Amino acid sequence: MTQNAILLIIDGVGDLPSKKFTPLQMAKTPNMNELTMNSVQGLMSPIAVGTVPGSDIAHLQILGYAPEKYYIGRGPLEALGANVELKEGDIAFRANFATLLFGNEITDRRAGRIESKTAKELENEINQCIQNLNRNGLKIIFKSTVEHRGVLVLRGKNLSANVSATDSHKLGKLEICKPLDSSAEAKKTAEIINMFTKIVHEKLKKSKLNLKREFPANIVLVRGAGIYRSAPKFEEVHGIKSACIAGGALYKGIAHYLGMNVIEVKGANATKNTDLHAKGLAAQKALEKCDFVFVHVKATDSFSHDGDVKGKVKFIEKIDKELIPLLKKTDAALIITGDHSTVCALRRHTGYDVPILVYEKNGRKDGLKKFDEISAMKGGLGHILGKDVMPIILNIIGKAKIYGS
Amino acid sequence: MTQNAILLIIDGVGDLPSKKFTPLQMAKTPNMNELTMNSVQGLMSPIAVGTVPGSDIAHLQILGYAPEKYYIGRGPLEALGANVELKEGDIAFRANFATLLFGNEITDRRAGRIESKTAKELENEINQCIQNLNRNGLKIIFKSTVEHRGVLVLRGKNLSANVSATDSHKLGKLEICKPLDSSAEAKKTAEIINMFTKIVHEKLKKSKLNLKREFPANIVLVRGAGIYRSAPKFEEVHGIKSACIAGGALYKGIAHYLGMNVIEVKGANATKNTDLHAKGLAAQKALEKCDFVFVHVKATDSFSHDGDVKGKVKFIEKIDKELIPLLKKTDAALIITGDHSTVCALRRHTGYDVPILVYEKNGRKDGLKKFDEISAMKGGLGHILGKDVMPIILNIIGKAKIYGS
Numbered sequence: 001m002t003q004n005a006i007l008l009i010i011d012g013v014g015d016l017p018s019k020k021f022t023p024l025q026m027a028k029t030p031n032m033n034e035l036t037m038n039s040v041q042g043l044m045s046p047i048a049v050g051t052v053p054g055s056d057i058a059h060l061q062i063l064g065y066a067p068e069k070y071y072i073g074r075g076p077l078e079a080l081g082a083n084v085e086l087k088e089g090d091i092a093f094r095a096n097f098a099t100l101l102f103g104n105e106i107t108d109r110r111a112g113r114i115e116s117k118t119a120k121e122l123e124n125e126i127n128q129c130i131q132n133l134n135r136n137g138l139k140i141i142f143k144s145t146v147e148h149r150g151v152l153v154l155r156g157k158n159l160s161a162n163v164s165a166t167d168s169h170k171l172g173k174l175e176i177c178k179p180l181d182s183s184a185e186a187k188k189t190a191e192i193i194n195m196f197t198k199i200v201h202e203k204l205k206k207s208k209l210n211l212k213r214e215f216p217a218n219i220v221l222v223r224g225a226g227i228y229r230s231a232p233k234f235e236e237v238h239g240i241k242s243a244c245i246a247g248g249a250l251y252k253g254i255a256h257y258l259g260m261n262v263i264e265v266k267g268a269n270a271t272k273n274t275d276l277h278a279k280g281l282a283a284q285k286a287l288e289k290c291d292f293v294f295v296h297v298k299a300t301d302s303f304s305h306d307g308d309v310k311g312k313v314k315f316i317e318k319i320d321k322e323l324i325p326l327l328k329k330t331d332a333a334l335i336i337t338g339d340h341s342t343v344c345a346l347r348r349h350t351g352y353d354v355p356i357l358v359y360e361k362n363g364r365k366d367g368l369k370k371f372d373e374i375s376a377m378k379g380g381l382g383h384i385l386g387k388d389v390m391p392i393i394l395n396i397i398g399k400a401k402i403y404g405s
Numbered sequence: 406m407t408q409n410a411i412l413l414i415i416d417g418v419g420d421l422p423s424k425k426f427t428p429l430q431m432a433k434t435p436n437m438n439e440l441t442m443n444s445v446q447g448l449m450s451p452i453a454v455g456t457v458p459g460s461d462i463a464h465l466q467i468l469g470y471a472p473e474k475y476y477i478g479r480g481p482l483e484a485l486g487a488n489v490e491l492k493e494g495d496i497a498f499r500a501n502f503a504t505l506l507f508g509n510e511i512t513d514r515r516a517g518r519i520e521s522k523t524a525k526e527l528e529n530e531i532n533q534c535i536q537n538l539n540r541n542g543l544k545i546i547f548k549s550t551v552e553h554r555g556v557l558v559l560r561g562k563n564l565s566a567n568v569s570a571t572d573s574h575k576l577g578k579l580e581i582c583k584p585l586d587s588s589a590e591a592k593k594t595a596e597i598i599n600m601f602t603k604i605v606h607e608k609l610k611k612s613k614l615n616l617k618r619e620f621p622a623n624i625v626l627v628r629g630a631g632i633y634r635s636a637p638k639f640e641e642v643h644g645i646k647s648a649c650i651a652g653g654a655l656y657k658g659i660a661h662y663l664g665m666n667v668i669e670v671k672g673a674n675a676t677k678n679t680d681l682h683a684k685g686l687a688a689q690k691a692l693e694k695c696d697f698v699f700v701h702v703k704a705t706d707s708f709s710h711d712g713d714v715k716g717k718v719k720f721i722e723k724i725d726k727e728l729i730p731l732l733k734k735t736d737a738a739l740i741i742t743g744d745h746s747t748v749c750a751l752r753r754h755t756g757y758d759v760p761i762l763v764y765e766k767n768g769r770k771d772g773l774k775k776f777d778e779i780s781a782m783k784g785g786l787g788h789i790l791g792k793d794v795m796p797i798i799l800n801i802i803g804k805a806k807i808y809g810s
Contacts, residue, residue: 016767022769043787048793048796049790049793049796050795050797050799050805051796051805051808052805052807052808053808054807054808054809055809056810057809058809067809345406346406350800350805373769374770374771377445377771377785377787382787383787383788
């Protein structure tokens with residue numbers, strides 16, 4: 001019997017044909033092809049047919065957590081991914097260093113893609129200058145993560161996540177944070193964000209770290225507000241021990257949120273240069289102690305957002321060459337899919353189904369020879385939903401609870 | 406990117422095999438075949454697997470309005486389709502001229518399929534003779550539409566739609582309208598209908614227009630009572646501008662109900678002689694201003710109710726020849742399906758799945774060659790529900806809201 005399973009989510013892997021074929025069709029994937037011949041395939045709608053999911057929502061659903069119940073917003077998930085320990089009721093935002101010039105104009109949303117080291121030094125300056133705001137039970141935590149990215153957490157009483165973003169994804173006049181309802185909590189939270197923005201700007205514009213920067217990192221913008229509420233642990237929900245191997249903060253954050261064991265892998269950085277070999281070895285090791293290992297690979301989605309078909313094809317080939325063989329060497333069942341289809345020609349998430357492959361030793365086979373969107377149309381698994389994935393896995397590894405007797 | 410879409414609903418197009426093949430299989434459809442080769446196909450259960458839907462319910466669901474929430478009864482929808490402007494709370498019925506002879510016996514439910522012109526003259530006589538009933542805030546509106554058909558609207562306070570029909574679809578003794586619950590409103594409404602029936606009969610039996618008729622149109626029967634409540638507009642619900650091109654009153658009524666732009670097309674009359682070419686041209690024109698055009702073709706359903714397989718096959722061929730090429734000439738995505746399967750051998754609606762074809766430029770293809778119930782079993786879209794249709798369309802035209810971030 002198959003005792004454990006690996007779920008490999010290749011972010012945004014589904015696509016439309018570019019000229020004649022999709023990236024998955026074009027990629028030379030001998031290792032996945034061999035796997036395919038011993039698998040069943042299908043097409044999956046992560047949420048519902050045609051629905052366009054964000055990565056956060058799609059992952060929650062695929063991992064067995066109905067997003068309408070468990071989605072807490074992007075901010076808290078990113079904060080958890082940045083290893084900020086959240087408490088019930090914390091308000092968390094995604095944050096980014098940006099450049100404010102000419103009095104009140106955002107001229108670069110990424111402060112010239114500031115390097116992580118400098119950002120970390122600015123983080124210290126920020127946390128010093130906002131000490132004055134930390135009174136009457138309020139605590140503000142700012143943490144920089146990768147390059148211009150970071151997270152901001154407000155902890156205290158009478159706060160609300162129902163406030164507008166100061167980062168509108170556009171350049172131009174600085175946006176003010178506004179309450180989105182008439183509650184005292186939303187008003188108070190918006191005021192705190194606006195004070196934070198002002199104090200930080202006053203401090204950073206004088207920072208010597210910014211003296212020589214073409215795009216000084218002199219302001220911090222926020223978006224994706226959410227209120228943290230804990231979720232039931234993955235082990236309680238599914239009755240299995242689990243681990244997560246991912247480079248991206250969001251995916252690690254989701255795993256933290258669900259109480260999975262998040263394994264830090266050196267070189268796994270969610271970029272196009274991520275160390276897939278190291279991730280494969282980490283997955284092998286994790287299986288020694290876990291029933292279920294969730295492996296996430298991000299760069300396919302990034303290539304799609306860049307409209308880079310060739311890059312996406314090459315990266316799929318890299319996955320096939322560097323990661324798949326290591327996963328195949330285990331005795332685990334192997335489920336491969338994406339969280340959504342990110343279409344290169346459109347450079348965005350879409351609601352097209354994602355192919356899913358289910359391999360287990362001595363399992364059923366549908367006789368297909370390639371893992372892609374078009375093959376999957378004829379797959380033995382048919383059309384499934386994201387919420388079907390965990391039950392399929394639990395069934396294979398013998399951990400599904402019988403319903404009735 | 407595909408900017409807009411046409412949804413072509415061929416009413417009752419699904420069928421069972423007649424001898425060996427279904428009408429869709431038998432029809433020679435070179436234009437649809439070519440489309441099929443660049444599309445994905447599937448099978449759709451308009452409401453739920455096996456459920457037999459009425460046309461009204463099926464259309465509401467396919468257009469994204471859950472019937473359990475938005476179905477207001479056939480009467481109000483037909484009244485809207487007859488261009489009667491309804492107000493919140495109006496009670497509306499389908500009505501038809503019939504023949505009452507031998508004191509109290511309905512001998513023809515359609516008054517010898519009275520011609521529209523004569524019916525219109527009788528409408529005037531009716532609206533004169535019922536003036537006495539229009540008091541204490543009550544207003545009665547009768548409108549004849551096509552041949553024996555018409556609508557009756559009661560406007561006023563303390564009315565109910567919970568009353569029985571006077572048209573029981575059978576010949577024989579005239580049915581009395583009865584309250585279907587013990588409320589004062591239902592009792593009052595039934596009394597009004599019975600008074601209306603009596604006064605109209607007294608008037609029409611003496612009408613000179615009836616003197617020479619073998620089947621005098623001397624009574625008006627009603628059925629399909631419903632209470633009008635407005636629904637949220639299509640543009641609010643889906644965020645897109647829409648138009649409807651249909652001949653039948655019900656379909657125009659549904660479009661009015663949903664706030665779609667109903668385009669009147671000369672020669673589009675929902676009969677076997679409808680001007681499909683004119684409808685195609687109207688669809689092309691509508692796309693200039695709309696994101697979404699719903700085109701409805703009725704006669705396939707009528708042929709099925711008549712048990713006329715040959716007629717159904719020929720009409721499908723007419724659609725393929727006169728309508729499809731005009732729709733294909735646009736840049737729009739093209740979704741073709743039916744609202745239900747009307748089986749010629751049974752002469753009624755059934756719960757068998759309906760084939761659905763989804764074409765978009767540069768979209769996924771499943772390699773099928775013919776659009777029919779049997780091909781569709783192998784289609785890349787799999788088995789979907791009526792409620793999936795609008796999300797599929799919104800995704801294709803880039804108007805779906807992302808769920809999550």
